[in-house]
Every structure is written in C-alpha cells, then in structure tokens.
Amino acid sequence: MSRAFNFSAGPATLPEVVLRQAQEQMLEFDGAGASIVEMSHRGPEFIAVAQQAEADLRRLLSIPEDYAVLFTAGGATAIQALLPLNFAAPQQRVDYVLTGHWGKTAVKQASPCAQVSIAASSEDSGFTRIPPRDSWQLGADAAYVHITDNETIHGVQFDGAPDTGKVPLFADFSSSIASAPLEVAKYGLIYAGAQKNLGPVGISVVIVRRELLERSGQPRAEIFNYRAVAARDSMLNTPPTWNWYLLGLTVRWMLEQGGVEHFARLNAEKSAAVYAAIDGSGGFYRNDVVPAARSKMNIPFFLPDDTLTARFVSQASQAGLLALKGHQAVGGIRASLYNAMPLAGAHALAAFMADFQQRNG
Amino acid sequence: MSRAFNFSAGPATLPEVVLRQAQEQMLEFDGAGASIVEMSHRGPEFIAVAQQAEADLRRLLSIPEDYAVLFTAGGATAIQALLPLNFAAPQQRVDYVLTGHWGKTAVKQASPCAQVSIAASSEDSGFTRIPPRDSWQLGADAAYVHITDNETIHGVQFDGAPDTGKVPLFADFSSSIASAPLEVAKYGLIYAGAQKNLGPVGISVVIVRRELLERSGQPRAEIFNYRAVAARDSMLNTPPTWNWYLLGLTVRWMLEQGGVEHFARLNAEKSAAVYAAIDGSGGFYRNDVVPAARSKMNIPFFLPDDTLTARFVSQASQAGLLALKGHQAVGGIRASLYNAMPLAGAHALAAFMADFQQRNG
Numbered sequence: 245m246s247r248a249f250n251f252s253a254g255p256a257t258l259p260e261v262v263l264r265q266a267q268e269q270m271l272e273f274d275g276a277g278a279s280i281v282e283m284s285h286r287g288p289e290f291i292a293v294a295q296q297a298e299a300d301l302r303r304l305l306s307i308p309e310d311y312a313v314l315f316t317a318g319g320a321t322a323i324q325a326l327l328p329l330n331f332a333a334p335q336q337r338v339d340y341v342l343t344g345h346w347g348k349t350a351v352k353q354a355s356p357c358a359q360v361s362i363a364a365s366s367e368d369s370g371f372t373r374i375p376p377r378d379s380w381q382l383g384a385d386a387a388y389v390h391i392t393d394n395e396t397i398h399g400v401q402f403d404g405a406p407d408t409g410k411v412p413l414f415a416d417f418s419s420s421i422a423s424a425p426l427e428v429a430k431y432g433l434i435y436a437g438a439q440k441n442l443g444p445v446g447i448s449v450v451i452v453r454r455e456l457l458e459r460s461g462q463p464r465a466e467i468f469n470y471r472a473v474a475a476r477d478s479m480l481n482t483p484p485t486w487n488w489y490l491l492g493l494t495v496r497w498m499l500e501q502g503g504v505e506h507f508a509r510l511n512a513e514k515s516a517a518v519y520a521a522i523d524g525s526g527g528f529y530r531n532d533v534v535p536a537a538r539s540k541m542n543i544p545f546f547l548p549d550d551t552l553t554a555r556f557v558s559q560a561s562q563a564g565l566l567a568l569k570g571h572q573a574v575g576g577i578r579a580s581l582y583n584a585m586p587l588a589g590a591h592a593l594a595a596f597m598a599d600f601q602q603r604n605g
Numbered sequence: 606m607s608r609a610f611n612f613s614a615g616p617a618t619l620p621e622v623v624l625r626q627a628q629e630q631m632l633e634f635d636g637a638g639a640s641i642v643e644m645s646h647r648g649p650e651f652i653a654v655a656q657q658a659e660a661d662l663r664r665l666l667s668i669p670e671d672y673a674v675l676f677t678a679g680g681a682t683a684i685q686a687l688l689p690l691n692f693a694a695p696q697q698r699v700d701y702v703l704t705g706h707w708g709k710t711a712v713k714q715a716s717p718c719a720q721v722s723i724a725a726s727s728e729d730s731g732f733t734r735i736p737p738r739d740s741w742q743l744g745a746d747a748a749y750v751h752i753t754d755n756e757t758i759h760g761v762q763f764d765g766a767p768d769t770g771k772v773p774l775f776a777d778f779s780s781s782i783a784s785a786p787l788e789v790a791k792y793g794l795i796y797a798g799a800q801k802n803l804g805p806v807g808i809s810v811v812i813v814r815r816e817l818l819e820r821s822g823q824p825r826a827e828i829f830n831y832r833a834v835a836a837r838d839s840m841l842n843t844p845p846t847w848n849w850y851l852l853g854l855t856v857r858w859m860l861e862q863g864g865v866e867h868f869a870r871l872n873a874e875k876s877a878a879v880y881a882a883i884d885g886s887g888g889f890y891r892n893d894v895v896p897a898a899r900s901k902m903n904i905p906f907f908l909p910d911d912t913l914t915a916r917f918v919s920q921a922s923q924a925g926l927l928a929l930k931g932h933q934a935v936g937g938i939r940a941s942l943y944n945a946m947p948l949a950g951a952h953a954l955a956a957f958m959a960d961f962q963q964r965n966g
Binding site for chain 1: 607608609611613614615616617618619621624625627628631632633637638639640642643644645646648677678679680681682683685686713714715716717718798800805806807808824825826827828829841842843844845846847848851925927928
C-alpha cells in the first residue's frame with residue numbers, strides 16, 4: 245500500500261485516518277452484525293450516525309439554530325436546479341454573479357425555471373477577478389443573489405460575503421466550505437457537494453435559513469421540496485447512508501484537528517507555498533488571477549507550452565504527486581489543496597516545481 | 606467480527622466477498638496511490654470501473670442494445686419525480702397501477718407535473734393481490750403506464766410484464782431487479798434503487814428504450830434531463846463514484862454466481878422455506894397475500910399480538926437474525942430475501958419461527 249499526494253479537484257483526497265476507520269468497519273459496524281452500508285436508515289445505529297454528523301457539522305461551521313441543515317443525494321448541480329423551484333416564484337427574477345465556470349453551470353441549471361439575470365460577470369477578464377461589488381446590477385425584487393464562493397477551475401475565490409441588502413445571498417461553497425471561518429448568518433443559503441472538503445462524493449449539504457423554507461416556490465415533487473426534506477430530517481426517502489457516514493467521520497476529523505481556524509491557517513500556508521513557487525519562477529509558471537482573488541483551494545497555473553505541461557503532469561505523477569492536470573476548459577496545471585491535503589503535500593509540489601523548472605526552464 | 610443474517614428491506618445485506626474487496630481497496634485502488642473514492646470521475650481508473658459495471662449489468666439482465674442504461678444519484682423517489690418531466694407532455698395523462706405503498710409514492714411524486722390517473726388499485730383488499738389486467742382502466746393517450754414490480758411493504762409481486770399495448774410500460778424494479786430473468790423489451794423503462802439487489806445505497810439505475818429519450822417532456826434543468834444524462838454517460842456532473850464501484854462489484858458477483866437464472870432458483874427456494882413456515886404454523890403466523898401474488902423478495906407476516914411480535918423481533922436479533930421488524934405502515938414482521946441473502950439465512954429463519962412458535966404458541 246502506497247498512498248501518494250493526490251491533488252484531484254474532486255472527488256478528492258481524504259484523511260487517511262478516516263479511510264482506515266471506514267476500512268475497519270466495512271464488514272461490521274460497531275458490533276452490529278452488519279456493515280453500516282447494509283443497515284436501515286431508520287434504525288437506531290444509522291440515526292445516531294446521521295445526527296452526530298449534523299451536530300458536528302453545526303459545531304464545525306458555527307451554524308446558527310435558525311438554519312436548517314439538509315443532507316441531499318446527488319451533487320451541487322442538482323441543488324442548482326432546485327434553487328429556483330424552492331425559492332423563486334414562477335418567472336421571478338434571480339440574480340447571478342459569474343466568476344467562473346461553475347457560476348455558469350448554476351445559471352444553466354436554474355434557467356428553465358427562473359428569470360435569470362446576470363448581475364455581474366468577470367468573463368471578459370477570463371475569470372481572473374471578482375467584479376467589484378459596486379458594479380453589480382442587483383434587482384430589489386430578485387428572489388436571491390447567487391455567487392460561487394470558490395471557482396475550482398479558474399481558481400478565483402471570494403474573500404467573505406458581499407452585502408446584498410434585503411435580498412438573500414445564496415452561495416455555492418462546494419470547494420471552500422470548512423476551509424476557513426464562515427459567517428453563516430450573512431447568507432440565506434449555502435450549499436456544497438461533499439467531495440472536496442467534507443468527505444466523500446455522493447452527498448451534498450444545504451444550509452438554509454429556516455424562514456426561507458416557507459417560500460411557496462413552484463410546483464415540484466415532494467422529494468424536491470426542501471421544506472418537506474427538512475421536516476423529515478433529510479430522510480424523506482433512503483439517503484446515501486454510507487456517504488453520510490463518511491462525511492461524519494471527515495467532519496469529526498476536522499474538529500479534532502482544530503476546526504476551521506486550524507484549516508484557515510493550514511490552507512493559507514499551503515497555498516502560499518505554491519503561489520510562491522509560481523511567482524518566484526520568473527514567468528516559467530504563470531497564474532493570471534489578481535492576487536486579492538486568488539483561491540486558497542485550487543491553484544491553476546500554466547507552463548510555457550503543452551509539451552512541458554504534459555511532461556510536468558507525467559513526471560509529477562511518477563514522483564507521487566497525482567492528478568495535477570488542469571481542467572479541460574482551461575488546460576494547464578491545477579493543484580487542489582483541500583483540507584485533507586497535508587502541508588507536506590504542498591511543499592513537495594513546490595519543490596517539484598522548482599526542480600522541474602531547473603531541468604526544463 | 607461477527608456477521609449476522611440481515612433481513613433488512615434496504616439498505617440490505619451485501620455479499621461478504623464484495624465487502625471484503627471494498628475493504629481491501631479502501632486505502633488504495635489497484636496500485637493507483639489513492640482510494641477509488643478519492644479519484645476523479647473523469648480519470649481512466651474510474652471510467653474503466655463505470656464502463657465495466659454497465660457492461661456487466663447489460664450482460665446480467667440481457668439488456669438490448671436499443672436501451673440506454675443510466676446511473677443516477679439519489680434513489681427511486683427522485684426518479685419517480687422525473688418520469689413525467691422527461692416522458693409526459695404538460696398536462697398529459699399518465700396511468701398508475703397501485704399494488705402497495707410504493708405505487709402510491711410514485712403517484713405522489715408524479716402528481717405535481719402530470720395528470721395522474723389511477724388505472725387500477727388493490728387498496729380495497731389491503732394490497733393483498735394484483736388487480737386483474739382486464740380491470741385496468743388504461744388511456745390510449747397516456748404517456749406511460751406505471752407499475753411497481755414488487756412492493757416491499759405489502760409483499761406483493763407481479764409475475765412478468767402485463768401487456769399495455771402501444772403505451773409503454775414503466776416499472777419500479779427497486780426490490781426485484783436481477784432476482785429472476787426479466788424481458789427488458791416488454792418495458793419502456795425500468796428503474797431501481799440499488800440498495801436491495803444491486804448493491805449499495807446512494808445510486809440508482811434507469812434502463813430506458815432510447816427512442817423514449819427523444820420525447821420533449823417538460824421544462825427541466827439539464828441535470829434532470831435523461832436525454833442529456835444519457836448523452837454524457839451519466840457523468841453530466843460528478844456521479845456517486847464509490848457507490849457505482851460497489852454496484853459494479855455486486856453485479857460481477859451475481860454473474861459469477863450464475864446470473865439471474867441462479868438467483869431465480871435460489872430466491873424461489875428461500876421464499877418457499879419461509880412461506881412454508883408461515884403456512885404450516887396453523888395460523889400462528891399469517892400472510893394475507895393471495896398465493897399467486899406473493900413476493901419472493903419481501904415476506905411480511907403477522908403474529909397473534911403485538912407483544913409476541915416485539916418478542917419475536919428481539920429474540921430473533923439475539924439469535925443473529927437481524928432487522929425483521931415490519932414497516933411501520935403495516936406492522937408485524939418482514940423478512941427480506943434479496944439476492945445476497947444465502948439459503949442458510951432463510952432456513953435459519955424458518956427454524957427460528959418453528960422454535961419460537963413452540964415456545965410461545
């Protein structure tokens with residue numbers, strides 16, 4: 245068994261101690277005679293697992309009592325489709341701020357069921373910055389304002405919550421949740437696929453101010469009705485129990501490591517090491533994002549040509565630095581530095597970058 | 606480590622050999638330096654896992670080439686909500702045949718987006734039979750006819766596909782898929798949550814005649830558009846990779862055991878043992894389903910009173926026969942005998958039933 249440093253953008257690296265616990269319990273959970281993946285979601289064992297995961301997540305993120313926490317099957321994309329159905333009246337305006345690829349996906353999923361207005365976009369800059377708040381064209385009658393806190397492909401990240409006045413702020417935190425302290429009360433709704441910072445693929449989290457669940461929304465099936473989902477503690481139907489269990493183990497691990505303050509420091513240090521390697525390369529490595537908007541989670545960068553890029557990916561992989569190929573939408577290299585990536589991984593990457601440049605620069 | 610016989614209705618027992626393989630590969634998949642749950646769904650390792658799972662499922666169920674196979678996140682309930690959106694025009698009639706609780710759930714999920722007509726129902730009999738085909742009130746203009754092949758709570762199962770003429774037959778096979786040979790071509794669409802016969806919770810399968818994907822349906826997000834999902838091989842977004850992987854291991858195991866013919870024989874033998882214990886009890890145990898409609902997957906039965914029922918569940922559990930409590934909707938006992946339940950489990954249950962009756966009858 246040989247585990248490498250895995251820079252995958254998601255599904256992403258998990259803490260080894262979490263995987264070891266899942267491994268130990270794979271055939272039998274806690275003396276129950278069966279694996280957790282084989283047990284009823286309505287039985288006392290899984291109910292305890294589910295409730296502990298929610299309690300730990302509430303503690304990790306300091307989620308106020310007037311926010312519901314939903315655990316949903318499927319990823320953030322399904323949530324993007326359900327936002328207008330749950331929170332906008334038919335034909336009501338919804339405002340979207342685009343800072344990268346995933347904001348565009350959010351618009352695509354919402355468009356069939358809402359009047360989407362692009363309040364601001366940095367696409368003309370190649371998504372290398374956050375449009376200044378005073379340039380946003382917001383509607384006072386919008387159902388919500390949607391942002392993507394961190395763009396995994398373009399490597400652009402908000403620094404805190406923008407003020408949207410009385411219109412609730414909805415944010416895709418798929419790739420940045422729990423990476424640093426977060427003022428939940430500044431958002432109406434936060435959602436995240438779990439497969440980056442919260443653990444495994446196959447489950448997502450929606451954190452929503454309870455009063456918003458009272459909106460009548462649009463005709464939709466009960467299973468897509470977040471008010472009904474909340475009322476049944478996310479068990480309207482069989483939830484992805486194993487994924488929920490693994491999320492719980494990961495959240496517990498984050499608390500034990502020192503919580504979001506610890507990860508904020510760690511992630512700042514990890515990303516600083518990689519950005520320093522880029523900025524100190526004399527232009528051999530290039531990242532175009534303006535410094536204030538640089539992501540601490542995903543660092544895309546470019547080499548002088550495609551041949552060098554392919555060689556970099558291949559030699560890095562041989563050196564135990566996996567999944568560094570950039571997203572097909574932009575090419576180049578991408579290093580994802582989620583919570584479970586240790587500092588040693590970022591340092592190993594920075595050292596490899598310097599060495600590679602010396603051999604190929 | 607002590608694994609019991611687990612009669613849970615779902616999530617349900619898995620083959621021990623499958624769990625052992627998942628356990629072995631939990632920290633590293635096949636020399637890749639990472640677990641499959643940590644790897645990109647777009648990487649060669651997972652693509653191979655996903656394609657093999659589909660190929661094996663096609664072989665197991667003899668799925669014709671003109672049928673697409675979709676792997677979806679979430680359970681059967683979400684599929685029930687998406688059927689009218691994908692396959693019925695706005696306000697088009699859809700026909701539902703009710704033979705138990707889950708048929709009613711299917712109606713509930715479809716109702717906001719379709720004109721649901723109840724073509725037949727056996728609710729007046731307490732869901733103890735299949736309404737005779739010649740009593741069904743079908744509409745020639747219906748988008749589809751929906752049945753539930755096996756009702757897990759009421760223990761009622763179809764014997765083959767009813768003829769619905771030119772209107773395509775849609776069937777919820779969540780609890781009976783792969784339990785016996787199946788003529789896919791008689792159905793327009795078959796769907797199933799995986800957590801009973803196909804493996805783990807958190808992933809579902811939709812098998813649909815490709816020409817039906819050309820229906821225009823109703824306004825819906827891309828992620829809910831089965832034509833788009835099929836065109837992207839179920840990877841429009843990040844799928845539940847680990848669940849897909851475990852499904853693949855389970856399907857492979859079923860092929861190795863001898864395929865659906867093997868399981869048809871095994872399931873007949875298992876269910877016969879339990880029904881014999883009921884029918885031979887002189888009325889101490891009672892199952893009200895008419896013999897021709899008795900399920901081979903889920904056997905609900907009743908004891909003379911609630912005190913005995915509770916004692917039965919408790920003592921069975923102590924004897925290593927888990928999760929026998931009936932669904933809250935009907936009470937009593939329920940024994941689920943999915944493919945991964947060995948014959949020895951059914952025999953152990955039958956022996957326990959005889960012994961319990963002797964001590965308490």
